[in-house]
Amino acid sequence: MSTHNALLKQLLSDIDAATTGAVRFFAGHSSRRSFLGKVGAVVTGMGAFPLLPMAREDASALAQNANSGVTNAMPAANELQEMGDNQSCDYWRYCAFSGQICSCCGGSMTQCPPGSETASVAWVGTCHNPLDGQDYLISYNDCCGKSACGRCGCHRSEGDRPVYFPSKSNSILWCFGSNSHAYHCTLARVVGKADAG
Amino acid sequence: MKHYLAAALFCVTQSIAAQSYDTIIGDSLPLGVPDDHWFSVRGSEIAYLIDGDEGSVQGTLTLSMFSPALEPHLAAGRIYSYGSFYTRTFYGDRTDVVLVFDLDSALPIKEIEIPPKSAGIGHSGMIGLIEDRFIGVWNITPAMSVSVVDTADDRFVGEISTPGCAGVYPVDAGFLMACGDGRVQYVRLDSVGEEVDRLRSDVFFTVSDDPVFDYAVPTPDGWMFMSLEGQVYEVAVKDGAVNVSEPWSINPPDEEGAADLNGVPIDPDDHWRISGRQAFAYNAKTNLLVTLMHEGGGQETFEDPGTQVWAFSTKTRRRAYVLELDEETKGVSVELTADADPLLIIAPAEGGELLIHDGVSSRLLRTMPEINASLVQRLE
Numbered sequence: 091m092s093t094h095n096a097l098l099k100q101l102l103s104d105i106d107a108a109t110t111g112a113v114r115f116f117a118g119h120s121s122r123r124s125f126l127g128k129v130g131a132v133v134t135g136m137g138a139f140p141l142l143p144m145a146r147e148d149a150s151a152l153a154q155n156a157n158s159g160v161t162n163a164m165p166a167a168n169e170l171q172e173m174g175d176n177q178s179c180d181y182w183r184y185c186a187f188s189g190q191i192c193s194c195c196g197g198s199m200t201q202c203p204p205g206s207e208t209a210s211v212a213w214v215g216t217c218h219n220p221l222d223g224q225d226y227l228i229s230y231n232d233c234c235g236k237s238a239c240g241r242c243g244c245h246r247s248e249g250d251r252p253v254y255f256p257s258k259s260n261s262i263l264w265c266f267g268s269n270s271h272a273y274h275c276t277l278a279r280v281v282g283k284a285d286a287g
Numbered sequence: 288m289k290h291y292l293a294a295a296l297f298c299v300t301q302s303i304a305a306q307s308y309d310t311i312i313g314d315s316l317p318l319g320v321p322d323d324h325w326f327s328v329r330g331s332e333i334a335y336l337i338d339g340d341e342g343s344v345q346g347t348l349t350l351s352m353f354s355p356a357l358e359p360h361l362a363a364g365r366i367y368s369y370g371s372f373y374t375r376t377f378y379g380d381r382t383d384v385v386l387v388f389d390l391d392s393a394l395p396i397k398e399i400e401i402p403p404k405s406a407g408i409g410h411s412g413m414i415g416l417i418e419d420r421f422i423g424v425w426n427i428t429p430a431m432s433v434s435v436v437d438t439a440d441d442r443f444v445g446e447i448s449t450p451g452c453a454g455v456y457p458v459d460a461g462f463l464m465a466c467g468d469g470r471v472q473y474v475r476l477d478s479v480g481e482e483v484d485r486l487r488s489d490v491f492f493t494v495s496d497d498p499v500f501d502y503a504v505p506t507p508d509g510w511m512f513m514s515l516e517g518q519v520y521e522v523a524v525k526d527g528a529v530n531v532s533e534p535w536s537i538n539p540p541d542e543e544g545a546a547d548l549n550g551v552p553i554d555p556d557d558h559w560r561i562s563g564r565q566a567f568a569y570n571a572k573t574n575l576l577v578t579l580m581h582e583g584g585g586q587e588t589f590e591d592p593g594t595q596v597w598a599f600s601t602k603t604r605r606r607a608y609v610l611e612l613d614e615e616t617k618g619v620s621v622e623l624t625a626d627a628d629p630l631l632i633i634a635p636a637e638g639g640e641l642l643i644h645d646g647v648s649s650r651l652l653r654t655m656p657e658i659n660a661s662l663v664q665r666l667e
Contacts, residue, residue, distance in 0.1 A: 211429060235378050247587040252501040253409070254453035254467045255494050256429045261501075261590065263353070263407035266428055271407055272352070272377040 170280060171221045179244035181278075183228050186215025186248040188260035189276035192233055194242035199278050202233035206274040209234055210267030213260055215248050216284040225284035231277045234265035239275040318346045318393050321666050323626035327357050328634065328641065330660035334368070336393070339630045339643050342653040346393040350386070353407035358414045358422065359666050360438075364390040366666075367438075369405055369414060369424050385422055385436045399441050401434040402426065410502050410565055411664050415455035415462050421480045423455035423462055433462070435480045444480035453501045456510045458524050463510055465501050469493050471512070471522050473529045488529035491520065500589065504569045511569050511576075513537075515586040517561050519576070519601075535604045537561065537578055537597065558583055562591045564661060565620035565634075572627040574602045575646055579621050579633075592617035592636035598649065608649045613639060622663035632663045 174181050176193045183199060184191070196203035212231040219226055251258040265271035324339040327348075334348040334357055348357070351370025358367040366388040373379045383405045387397035404426035406413050415423045422436040426446070433455055435444040452464035452472050461475035461483075469490040477483045492499050492514055499520065503510040509523035518534040541555040561567065563579035566589070579593030594617055596610040612618045616639025623629045629646035640654040 237377050245590075247590065250587040250590065251494060252453070252465070252498055252589075253406075253427070254431070254451055254465050254501055255498065256427070256431075261408070262427060262429065265407075270373060270378045270381065271371065272373065 170219070170226075172219060173221055177242055179242070179246065182217055182219050182221075183226075183278040183280065184244055185217035185246055186213070186228065186250065186258075186260065187230060187276060187278060188245045188247065188250075189230075189232065189243070189273070190239045191242035191244055192239070192275040192277050195233075195239035195275045197233060197275060197277070202277065203236075203239070203275065205236060206233040207235045207268040207270070208232075208277070209265045212264060212279075213257055213262070214281075215258075217248065226280045227282045227284045229277075229279045229281045230260070230264070231279060232264040232268075233274045233277065234268040235270035235272055236274040238273055315392070316346075317391050321345075321359075321361060321390075323628075323667070324624055324630055325666040326622060326624060326630075326632055327359075327664045327666050328632075328658055328660040329355070329357070329662040329664070330658070333660075335658060335660060336666065337641075337655070337658075339624065339632065339652075342643060342655050344658075348388050348393055349395070353405070354386070355406065355409040355662070356411045356414045357664055357666075358416045360416055360419060361390065361667065362419070363438075365438075366390060367414065367416065367422055369401065369422075371403065371405060371407060385424065387438075387441065397441050399436050399443055401436065401443055402446055404428050404432065404446075405434065410662060412454035412456060412502050415457040417455075417457045417462055417476060418460050421476060423457070425453060425455050427453075433464075433474070435476065437480045447474060447482050449474065454503065456503050456505075458509055461524070463503070463522060463524070463529070465499055465503070465512060467494055469498075471529055471531065473524050486524065486527065486529045488522065488531050491531045491534075492518075497586070500566060502565060502567075504567060505571075506569065507571050511567075513561065513567055513578075515561070515589045517578070537576075537599060537606070559595070559597075560584060560586075560588060561593075562589050563593050563619050563621065564590060565622065565663065566593070568621045568623040568631075569601070570623040570625065570629040570646060572625070573629060573647055574600050575607075575623060575629065576601050577621050577623060577631060577646070579618050581617075592619045594618075596621060596631070596633065596649075598631075598646075610644070610649050612642075615639065618642075619661050620663050622665060625665055625667050634658075634661050634663050636661075 176199050202208050209232040212229045215228045216225050217228050249258050253259045253261050326337055328335045332350050332352055335344050336346045338345050351372050354368050354370035368386045371383045373381055381403045383401050383403045384398040386395050389396045405424050406427050413425045424434045426432045431449050433447045433449055437444050452466040454464050456463040461473055464472045466472050469492045471488045473486040475483045497514045497516045499512040499514045503512045506521055512520045517537040520534050521532040523530050541557050545553045559580045559582050561578045562581050567578045569576050576599040578597050580595045580597050581591050581593045594612050598607045600607055616635040616637045618633040619636040620634040622632045623646050631644040631646040633642040640656045641658045643653045644651050
């Protein structure tokens, strides 16, 4: 059994039951398998996988670990080559987006507007960046604790699934881990290359 | 003559004076008695209670921003819901409660506190009334569980962990849930509302290939689930097992060169998909299944609004009629009342009018403007 498969097996045995279905889906899909392997390499070393589908309290630290650790070099956000209007629903990062674009509300694609709080858990999508021709894993974190921004509503649904498969469902109020689950807007953070393997 | 005129004028003024004016204080009407054609439509922080025969709002319920569903219990004179409330509306301390509304006054008469985990958005499957006594509320944090409340003494009983499973669909002394591992799970409760055991069906779908909606509709024996590709499954609990029927498709592949009895070619429809927030509804008394449909896209468009309603007989498993919707407003939710003469209610996606059709004939009966709402539920 390859190291990769061993990691997957270890993950499947350790992970909280709430995410079992999600892991199986990831494991069965090549574009996501490498991501899981990457995360697995990091978190297995930490001794505990987060109990939630996509805990992203410190994505940058994860990126550094991933860079130093296993196969999948994750570009820092400022190394990304991208063009287009990030206040438009057509923007490449928003392929699985559902909500209101934070860039229209005083925030950016990666940071919440002033006074709102970033949810520490998110759903994910795999989007194609037309500028470099690569697929990237995008984390859609809600910003919470204020009234809904109400601007730049956007609903696209690449890979969307029902709510019993939470990591790929945008039909959930994703304000988990914040002090209030009042929805304000949504970020679109690039967390890695989807096809790195 | 003068005397007659004076007498007539006196009579008129007296009759006008005899009419009482409205009081300066005012009062409230009682809600009235819901019948088979009443239904509810949920808007933002409000649920409209509507008489479908009149096309009129009979009353409203005030909800929280996080109250996706109602659970009527008309025999007890109650309507249940749940919600989350913050001390400062959008922030502050959070309290989640099951709300108990009085059917006569349409006012909340009780609150039962539950863990602050309830799903803030969703559909009617987020809450269920089990054996007319226990309320189950689906939680997601995103770990999944169900909070149980005993309405006999309005008490929170406990929380049941249900990893990877969604919805509360009551059957006998328990409830069904759709699960990410391709099964339906049945959790059975004891006489005080605590879990006795749980049963699981065989695997009958996969999340990657063709998952079922997390929304289901009641049948006489259990619940009907549908997959994103339009497969129909009926699920029942019998003899200690969760049984899933053999599926049938609402959209089998087109036959090449198919024509009707008159030789007119039948339009191909392979690229039509079921979708919506409440994408289907079922009336058991008439064996009528309706689905919201849109053309094109992949499975991921399963929440998109529909531009047509398709109606099927579940007896013959064939399509009975197609109802075209306004291309501008489309439809996002469908519901059928439960009686033998069902109304078909269609909620618009884009701020249009609520449509009330005859479910069997498809004929438009009436429309209701200014109901800014998206989820329709029976009131039974």
